[in-house]
Amino acid sequence: xxxxxxxxxxxxxxxxxxxxxxxxxxxxxxxxxxxxxxxxxxxxxxxxxxxxxxxxxxxxxxxxxxxxxxxxxxxxxxxxxxxxxxxxxxxxxxxxxxxxxxxxxxxxxxxxxxxxxxxxxxxxxxxxxxxxxxxxxxxxxxxxxxxxxxxxxxxxxxxxxxxxxxxxxxxxxxxxxxxxxxxxxxxxxxxxxxxxxxxxxxxxxxxxxxxxxxxxxxxxxxxxxxxxxxxxxxxxxxxxxxxxxxxxxxxxxxxxxxxxxxxxxxxxxxxxxxxxxxxxxxxxxxxxxxxxxxxxxxxxxxxxxxxxxxxxxxxxxxxxxxx
Amino acid sequence: xxxxxxxxxxxxxxxxxxxxxxxxxxxxxxxxxxxxxxxxxxxxxxxxxxxxxxxxxxxxxxxxxxxxxxxxxxxxxxxxxxxxxxxxxxxxxxxxxxxxxxxxxxxxxxxxxxxxxxxxxxxxxxxxxxxxxxxxxxxxxxxxxxx
Numbered sequence: 001x002x003x004x005x006x007x008x009x010x011x012x013x014x015x016x017x018x019x020x021x022x023x024x025x026x027x028x029x030x031x032x033x034x035x036x037x038x039x040x041x042x043x044x045x046x047x048x049x050x051x052x053x054x055x056x057x058x059x060x061x062x063x064x065x066x067x068x069x070x071x072x073x074x075x076x077x078x079x080x081x082x083x084x085x086x087x088x089x090x091x092x093x094x095x096x097x098x099x100x101x102x103x104x105x106x107x108x109x110x111x112x113x114x115x116x117x118x119x120x121x122x123x124x125x126x127x128x129x130x131x132x133x134x135x136x137x138x139x140x141x142x143x144x145x146x147x148x149x150x151x152x153x154x155x156x157x158x159x160x161x162x163x164x165x166x167x168x169x170x171x172x173x174x175x176x177x178x179x180x181x182x183x184x185x186x187x188x189x190x191x192x193x194x195x196x197x198x199x200x201x202x203x204x205x206x207x208x209x210x211x212x213x214x215x216x217x218x219x220x221x222x223x224x225x226x227x228x229x230x231x232x233x234x235x236x237x238x239x240x241x242x243x244x245x246x247x248x249x250x251x252x253x254x255x256x257x258x259x260x261x262x263x264x265x266x267x268x269x270x271x272x273x274x275x276x277x278x279x280x281x282x283x284x285x286x287x288x289x290x291x292x293x294x295x296x297x298x299x300x301x302x303x304x305x306x307x308x309x310x311x312x313x314x315x316x317x318x319x320x321x322x323x
Numbered sequence: 324x325x326x327x328x329x330x331x332x333x334x335x336x337x338x339x340x341x342x343x344x345x346x347x348x349x350x351x352x353x354x355x356x357x358x359x360x361x362x363x364x365x366x367x368x369x370x371x372x373x374x375x376x377x378x379x380x381x382x383x384x385x386x387x388x389x390x391x392x393x394x395x396x397x398x399x400x401x402x403x404x405x406x407x408x409x410x411x412x413x414x415x416x417x418x419x420x421x422x423x424x425x426x427x428x429x430x431x432x433x434x435x436x437x438x439x440x441x442x443x444x445x446x447x448x449x450x451x452x453x454x455x456x457x458x459x460x461x462x463x464x465x466x467x468x469x470x
Contacts, residue, residue, distance in 0.1 A: 018463050021331030028339070028455075035447055200447050 001172035009169065009177025014184040026148035027189055033144055034193040037136045038200050041129050045071050046204065068207040076123045080116075083123060083135070087286060088115035121291035126216050127208040131289070133197060134220040138285055141224055142231045146252035148186065149235035152178050153318065154248035157240075162323045175318045179236050179311070186228050194221035223288035223296075230281050230306035231256060237314030240321065256280065281306060329408055333464050336456065337405035340420070343452055344398030347424070351391035354431070358384065372435055379434050387434060390427035397423055410468040417460050421453035 017023035049067040088111055122131040153175075156162045165174055198217045202210055235252045242248035260282045266273025277283035287299035358376040376384070397420035404413030428449045 018459065019330040019332045021335035024332040024335045024459075028452075031451060032448065035451075196447070196451070 001170060001176065005169045005173035006177045006180060009174060010180035010184060013178050013181025014188075017181070017185045020151075022148070022151050023185065026144075027192075029147055030144060030189050030193050031196055033140060034133075034137065034197045035200060037133050037140070038197045041132050041136075042201065042204055045075065045129065048075070065207060068205055072128055072207055076128050079128075079132075080119045080123050083132075084112075084115040084119035086135075087118050088112060118291055122289065125291075127201075127213050129201060129205070130198070130208070130213060130216050130220070133201075134216075134224075134289060135286070137193075137220075137224060138227065138289065141227065142256050142280075142282075142285075143253070145186075145228050145231040146235055146249065146256055148189070149182055149232045150239060150249040150252045151245045152182060152236050152239040154239040154242050155245040157242075157321070157323060158244040160323070166323065171319050171323075172315065175236075175240070175315050179232070179314075182232060182236075183229070186232065187225055190221050190224050190228070194218070194224075220289065226300050226303050227281060227285055227288060230303050230310060233307045233310035233314060234280070237310050237317060240314050240318040329406070330464065330467060332459070333405050333408070333467055336459065336464070337402040339452065340398045340402035340405065340417075340456075344395045344402065344420075347391060347398070347427070347449070348395040351388060351395070355388065375435050383430075383434055387427075387430050390423060390430050394420060394423040394427040404468075407470060408468050409470045414460055414465075414468040417456060421456045421460075424453040425450055 018027060045068060048071045122128070122135070153162070156165075162174065169177070194217045198213050202208070202213055234255065235248070238251045238255065239245075239248045242251060259280045260277055263274050263276040263282070266276060275283070281299075281303050284299050284302050287295045288303075290296050290299070354372075354376060357373045358379075379387075397416055401413060401417035401420045404411070404416055407413065428446055432446055
């Protein structure tokens with residue numbers, strides 16, 4: 001592998017990503033997703049705030065801001081229970097009463113307290129609407145990633161065009177160069193997404209200070225970038241193994257969307273099936289927005305570990321396959 | 324860039340131009356329907372928009388319709404230009420279409436501010452695409468208009 005070749009291929013891939021239709025559609029899809037989520041979160045707040053005060057007061061900056069803050073507070077209280085339930089890691093099975101000899105406050109109670117604290121952090125200590133947007137993006141973004149990453153190698157393998165690149169660069173340089181190029185594009189797209197959502201929220205809603213929103217956006221965007229890595233690596237592996245771009249897109253989407261589906265359906269009859277989620281970051285990705293830095297560190301480590309495994313598998317496939 | 328090698332992104336941009344141009348025209352038509360049949364509308368949010376349109380002067384309404392219609396037509400024409408990779412019909416008209424679209428959105432916002440049709444998701448989405456088009460036409464696809 002040649003480091004200079006890798007950087008050259010990565011630079012070219014990221015520069016020309018939008019020139020291909022896939023890159024442009026991915027960019028627009030990402031921005032539309034972010035704006036739609038922000039809009040869905042914001043519209044009820046805005047409508048309720050408008051009804052909460054008289055129109056004359058709503059026209060003034062302070063009146064609107066106070067009304068919005070009040071509505072957000074009112075909405076946050078019932079939402080806290082839902083978010084806490086979503087984040088709770090306790091088992092779903094109907095466990096019997098604590099067995100004799102075990103202390104009454106078991107793991108489930110600890111999990112409840114932990115989830116309550118986590119929900120409080122997201123909804124009260126950080127801008128609640130932005131936290132909601134990031135939570136939704138955290139679970140919808142993996143499904144979008146495949147649209148940007150499915151064609152890393154597949155169409156060039158199918159059309160046999162990679163042979164011409166092999167005259168000038170080795171397989172490893174091509175593999176890692178394109179992967180790095182896509183990661184660079186993702187960083188740009190996610191930064192644009194984060195800024196667009198914050199700008200929309202900031203201009204539309206005066207309830208949160210800009211500094212607070214920008215700081216939380218920076219962290220959320222960074223976590224989305226970390227989260228994207230294993231999914232990109234997985235798509236790279238599938239793209240290197242598949243015979244065509246359509247097959248690659250289908251397989252990537254089915255695998256990424258299928259893992260949580262199998263886990264949730266399987267856990268209805270067999271509780272241990274929920275561990276299927278851990279094959280991909282689905283099982284722990286919500287911890288990227290945890291209040292405890294140790295939990296964030298573990299989640300980041302999990303993402304990086306899975307990225308390393310998928311990159312290794314993809315590289316191995318790419319080196320051995322017929323190009 | 325040689326003739327006949329149109330980048331996929333330019334094709335995607337052309338398709339989006341057709342879709343968004345048509346969508347914008349339909350949206351303006353909807354606003355006009357709202358303006359003239361506003362008294363039959365019941366939902367409060369839509370009613371507010373109809374009232375705002377009713378309160379607008381004839382000149383403001385003409386500006387809204389004209390800017391929207393021009394922007395929509397230019398978007399479609401530019402789309403054809405993108406597909407044919409024509410310098411004037413594609414790049415120049417494309418730039419003009421993007422700027423006109425931004426103006427059309429600004430005129431609409433001026434009329435509908437304070438209602439559900441005021442600054443919001445649609446405004447952002449409507450401005451985002453022309454801005455992105457302006458950037459792409461003058462950087463990424465600058466050399467692709469060869470005819």
